[in-house]
């Protein structure tokens with residue numbers, strides 16, 4: 001495998017699934033943690049608002065108390081709040097003078113707007129950094145109902161966010177820990193699942209690996225694999241089936257050839273041995289040579305027929321798309337066979353429609369010659385052979401019938417097999433090798449045609465069907 005192959009190869013399935021699952025789980029967990037953080041922050045804001053509200057009300061109460069009692073607010077404000085930690089407040093009077101401020105934070109710098117409200121809510125709070133602490137604070141303008149005058153005070157309340165921020169920091173660390181850990185676990189589980197999920201594939205591949213040329217009958221069970229693989233298994237089975245039948249045909253083919261050639265070669269050998277046994281006259285020699293010549297010719301015809309068959313069956317010959325005038329072409333063929341027919345006093349008649357078909361001319365002749373010569377050969381003497389042309393649904397049906405005994409149904413289907421002869425005893429008298437019909441069917445099929453045979457008590461009819469040219 002070179003580098004180019006490696007770059008072209010699609011990335012591994014395990015890798016794809018892992019990346020996909022990894023990204024998804026990361027996004028989901030991040031989203032969930034964002035939502036959780038948001039809701040915790042919201043909760044803290046509400047908690048702070050409640051606490052600051054309490055402080056604010058306490059301060060306000062003390063201010064009112066100071067006024068009703070006529071004491072100075074600064075003296076009692078420092079004890080306004082108890083039981084609250086990390087909460088600070090600053091009170092300014094109308095003249096913007098500071099009446100009271102908690103130590104440890106610098107609330108003077110608070111830049112926020114002042115609200116005139118009764119209650120502190122989360123929306124009135126804003127964040128504020130006093131240089132040392134992060135605070136959540138708000139400023140409220142408070143009118144004080146004193147006996148003689150109406151006065152305004154500004155109260156700034158603030159709570160330290162240190163505790164909450166620490167908590168959030170810890171929480172965030174834990175969250176990231178959970179995200180990374182669950183991400184790793186998910187990825188590992190996904191990888192394992194993919195590995196396990198591929199085990200039927202590995203099993204298939206082992207089984208396929210065990211198939212050899214002599215074990216082509218192995219089929220995979222589509223119910224034995226997950227549904228996703230059932231199609232693959234079925235296509236594979238179909239492929240093996242085609243291979244098997246191809247293989248079978250091939251081995252039958254060579255066995256048939258060997259078988260068909262053995263008889264004439266044995267005959268030739270025996271005849272030659274007999275003639276060589278003792279001196280013969282020139283006449284005897286020439287007679288035996290003539291007889292041998294006939295055998296040679298038969299063998300040569302058979303070999304060329306086999307070749308033609310091999311070529312058409314394997315798509316090695318491309319048929320020419322030629323337009324053929326059916327009536328005229330068949331007329332010529334009948335003329336050509338007339339001499340042969342006369343020997344048996346057979347009359348050939350041509351009936352039916354005329355039409356133009358689409359077919360390779362020499363293949364058409366080959367197919368019809370085979371059918372016509374069969375009809376003449378297998379018809380009794382003084383019989384009548386009929387060639388009838390019919391146009392049906394954009395097709396021409398050319399039927400060649402001859403009288404003769406009925407061919408049994410079981411034999412009809414086998415007539416088109418290679419080397420098949422219905423009557424083996426006639427094997428050697430006619431010169432047919434049993435290839436004529438096989439060739440006829442094969443050449444018709446490469447021309448998008450087909451062949452059919454019917455046989456009744458009176459006659460046998462072969463019908464060649466070919467597409468019309470228009």
Ligand SMILES: Nc1ncnc2c1ncn2[C@@H]1O[C@H](COP(=O)(O)OP(=O)(O)O)[C@@H](O)[C@H]1O
Pocket residue numbers: 370374375376378379402404407415420421422423431432433434435436437438460
């Ligand atoms: N017109 C026909 N009438 C009766 N039998 C036929 C006819 N054509 C073919 N057959 C039968 O089909 C067999 C196969 O025909 P074919 O392939 O042409 O081989 P061949 O003519 O060399 O024997 C023949 O042996 C014969 O038994």
Ligand SMILES: [Mg+2]
Pocket residue numbers: 370373374432434435436437
């Ligand atoms: Mg024949």
